[in-house]
Amino acid sequence: MNRAFSTDLTDHGPSLDEFTAMAEAALAEIPLEFKRHIDGVALRIDDWPDEGTLRQMRIRHPLGLLGLYRGLPIGFKQAGAVVKHVDMIFLYRRPILAHWHSRGGNLREMIKHVLVHEIGHHFGLSDADMERIESEPEDSLEQF
Numbered sequence: 088m089n090r091a092f093s094t095d096l097t098d099h100g101p102s103l104d105e106f107t108a109m110a111e112a113a114l115a116e117i118p119l120e121f122k123r124h125i126d127g128v129a130l131r132i133d134d135w136p137d138e139g140t141l142r143q144m145r146i147r148h149p150l151g152l153l154g155l156y157r158g159l160p161i162g163f164k165q166a167g168a169v170v171k172h173v174d175m176i177f178l179y180r181r182p183i184l185a186h187w188h189s190r191g192g193n194l195r196e197m198i199k200h201v202l203v204h205e206i207g208h209h210f211g212l213s214d215a216d217m218e219r220i221e222s223e224p225e226d227s228l229e230q231f
Contacts, residue, residue: 099184099188100180100184100187100188100194101180101194103132103134103180106132106178106180106183106198107132109194109195109198110130110132110178110198110202111130112195113195113198113199113202114130114202116199117202117203117206121206124161124209124210125206125209127173127174128158128173128174128175128176128206128209129173129174129175129176130175130176130178130202131175131176131177131178132177132178132179132180133177133178133179133180134179134180134181135149135179135181135182136149136152136155136177136179136182140152140155149179149181149182150181150182150185150186151182152179152182153178153179153182153183153186153201154176154177154178154179154183154201154202154204154205155176155177155179155205156174156175156176156177156205156206156208156209157172157174157175157176157177158172158173158174158175158209159174160208160209160210160211161209161210161211174209176202176205176206176209177205178198178201178202178205183197183198183201204217207220
């Protein structure tokens, strides 16, 4: 993959190890009632999404994918089924850093936002579902 753009703002920010520590801290903040349902879901931090993933997702530029849930959502799992692959959440450091540099704000909160978004996919929510939930006033979410 052509990484000519890799010397832009995506090179400025926490190292992969520091970013991983931030993502793990965000995961630790997930409420217990949700955390028990993500037990066994692996968290992986990569600098970039791989070319095969980008092709499969029909994303032309690697900065267009901040995170990914790869696995079978909870509602689709069958008791006793043989699991071929572990459920995994990917966070892509450089696209997240580029997004953070362009939008500003708190990097820890952005990482947590992407992580929660991917956890939503584990629960079977679509991008449209999550956009709708995120657009609702915060006090209306307290009912959940």
